Amino acid sequence: MIAGIACLVVAIFIWQWRRTATGARALFVFLLALTWWDLTYALFWAGIPGPKPSFWLDLTYLGVVITPAAFLAFALQLTNQVDRHRSFPYIVLAIEPALVLASLWTDPWYGLFFTHPRDLSRGMISTGGPAFWVNVIYSYTLVLLSIGLILSRVLRSSEIYRRQAILLLAIIGFAWLNSVVFISGLSPLPDADNTPFAFSLAAIGFAFALFRYRLLDVIPIARDTLVERMDDGIIVLDTQNRVIDINSAARSLLAVPTDLTLGKPGENLGIVWHAAIGVITSSISAHTEITITTTTQHYVDVRVSPIQDRHQQLVGRLIVCRDITERRRLEENLRKSEEKYRLLSQELEQHVQERTAELQIANLSLEKALKVRNEFMATMSHELRTPLNGIIGGLEMLQIPRYGELTAKQRGAVEMIEKSGKKLRDVINDVLELTALQSGTISLDPCPCAVDMMCTMALETMRSQAAQKRQQIHFTISPEEIVIQIDERRLYQLLKHLVSNASKFTPDGGEFGIKVIGDRNAQQVMVTVWDRGIGIAVQDLPRLFQPFVQLDARLARQYEGTGLGLALVKNLAEVLSGGIGVESDLGHGSRFTVTLPWVE
Numbered sequence: 001m002i003a004g005i006a007c008l009v010v011a012i013f014i015w016q017w018r019r020t021a022t023g024a025r026a027l028f029v030f031l032l033a034l035t036w037w038d039l040t041y042a043l044f045w046a047g048i049p050g051p052k053p054s055f056w057l058d059l060t061y062l063g064v065v066i067t068p069a070a071f072l073a074f075a076l077q078l079t080n081q082v083d084r085h086r087s088f089p090y091i092v093l094a095i096e097p098a099l100v101l102a103s104l105w106t107d108p109w110y111g112l113f114f115t116h117p118r119d120l121s122r123g124m125i126s127t128g129g130p131a132f133w134v135n136v137i138y139s140y141t142l143v144l145l146s147i148g149l150i151l152s153r154v155l156r157s158s159e160i161y162r163r164q165a166i167l168l169l170a171i172i173g174f175a176w177l178n179s180v181v182f183i184s185g186l187s188p189l190p191d192a193d194n195t196p197f198a199f200s201l202a203a204i205g206f207a208f209a210l211f212r213y214r215l216l217d218v219i220p221i222a223r224d225t226l227v228e229r230m231d232d233g234i235i236v237l238d239t240q241n242r243v244i245d246i247n248s249a250a251r252s253l254l255a256v257p258t259d260l261t262l263g264k265p266g267e268n269l270g271i272v273w274h275a276a277i278g279v280i281t282s283s284i285s286a287h288t289e290i291t292i293t294t295t296t297q298h299y300v301d302v303r304v305s306p307i308q309d310r311h312q313q314l315v316g317r318l319i320v321c322r323d324i325t326e327r328r329r330l331e332e333n334l335r336k337s338e339e340k341y342r343l344l345s346q347e348l349e350q351h352v353q354e355r356t357a358e359l360q361i362a363n364l365s366l367e368k369a370l371k372v373r374n375e376f377m378a379t380m381s382h383e384l385r386t387p388l389n390g391i392i393g394g395l396e397m398l399q400i401p402r403y404g405e406l407t408a409k410q411r412g413a414v415e416m417i418e419k420s421g422k423k424l425r426d427v428i429n430d431v432l433e434l435t436a437l438q439s440g441t442i443s444l445d446p447c448p449c450a451v452d453m454m455c456t457m458a459l460e461t462m463r464s465q466a467a468q469k470r471q472q473i474h475f476t477i478s479p480e481e482i483v484i485q486i487d488e489r490r491l492y493q494l495l496k497h498l499v500s501n502a503s504k505f506t507p508d509g510g511e512f513g514i515k516v517i518g519d520r521n522a523q524q525v526m527v528t529v530w531d532r533g534i535g536i537a538v539q540d541l542p543r544l545f546q547p548f549v550q551l552d553a554r555l556a557r558q559y560e561g562t563g564l565g566l567a568l569v570k571n572l573a574e575v576l577s578g579g580i581g582v583e584s585d586l587g588h589g590s591r592f593t594v595t596l597p598w599v600e
Helices: 002-017 024-045 055-078 088-105 130-156 159-183 195-212 248-254 271-275 325-398 408-439 451-461 463-468 488-504 538-543 565-575
Strands: 233-238 243-246 286-293 297-308 314-323 447-450 472-478 483-486 511-519 524-531 579-585 589-597
Touching: 002 024, 024 055, 055 088, 055 130, 088 130, 130 159, 233 248, 248 297, 248 314, 271 286, 297 325, 325 408, 408 565, 447 451, 447 488, 451 463, 451 472, 451 488, 451 511, 451 524, 463 472, 483 488, 483 589, 488 511, 488 524, 488 565, 488 589, 538 579, 565 579, 565 589
Parallel strands: 472 511
Antiparallel strands: 233 243, 233 314, 286 297, 297 314, 447 483, 511 524, 524 589, 579 589
């Protein structure tokens, strides 16, 4: 009776706390069968009256035939041979017990279970018939098959689960050998079948396995091919912080003591427990990094996740440990690189600041020098122009008859001096004009200006010179009337310089002219001064608008000039809010296009 109650207690515990684990339901049925076997057998020997003398013994066989089948189902599930949710294997296992019970309970009519009348004074059946011996052989076959399955698990399991499997073999092996001894007639108590008591002791062994080795807490489902082969360390703790699983990677990575076995407290994990106890014992997901120093120092990322059952109750913790030494090394190298580049950036920034300060000083010095130069040029040009005007005026007076007639030779000399003086005066005026433009001191007087009139005036200044060189002058404008707001004097000055250059660099018998195109939509007027002259080499174009630059610098130059004309044109175009561009084909002529805003 006590043995049956013990089996029932263990069965209830499994159903209450472990029934979702692999193998738990089959083990529950196995323990219930043992409970039935023990209790009905105890009622028979206690002499409790029934409808017939063999009533309690006949009921006992309900547990006898179920026990081996249930144990085989447990072994199949434990070793992952069948899915516990598929019913077909268990229906097959139920066929033989049903046939045996039918032959037992119909034996008075068919005589398949007993060959002679039963002796109820003895526990051993000495008059067993065909059905009895078929059941004995079948039951032992199932038990041997179960032991074989569990033994295969022992051989394939890691060290952690091998202890569980060996304990199961020891428990079942003891009960099976005891039954063999009883059937062979070698039992020291020949009148009593102690098989149920042996299996009940096995139930006590299962209870020990449940609490000592955490049987059914974590079943090794494909563990050898999954957990044991993972590079990350895996540790499983129960709610009392006892170790119920740890793989080889965790042992190696965390330097876990070699004597750590399943079921020991987490304190035995060693370094990792003391370094990460705050997150290990947390009831929520947690994470930390620890340093482990053995023969070398390495860093470990420790992540803890709670394990909950279907009722959201905490049943344990999963600890995943990953070696992040290489990552930390890369992060450190990256940090050093960032620090290096930060220092280089600071040095570069400081160098740029220093260079900027130097350039600012240089710019200030340059601006000061330009200002001094402009002032000097303005002063000198003014001082030169005043006496020069007096000289030119005096020469003009000499040519008046009231001062006396000049000889032909004298008149030629005076005219030459006057011509040179006027050229010098033009140069001085150009210098003064360029200085004013560059210094920004020039003032504008915008007014409505007819572009065609300004172009005609500029061309007329070159009419006599063009006639002497037999040059043809052209002028076109589209639309015919273009009136813009602009400083007339500055526009005329700009056009005069361009037309003068066009005539100067066009050979005798050539042609030059002005072409004006107005675009009201774009609000701009393009004035192009063109010629069929000598043209400009491509490599000389960048120097074209620089002051005092003559492209033909030979000592005996065919074309005279100071190199200020185009510099003045460029500055005048910019002062008038416009710009200038040039196209030239060496030996075939040039086109200077001034773009001006069309403001009415």
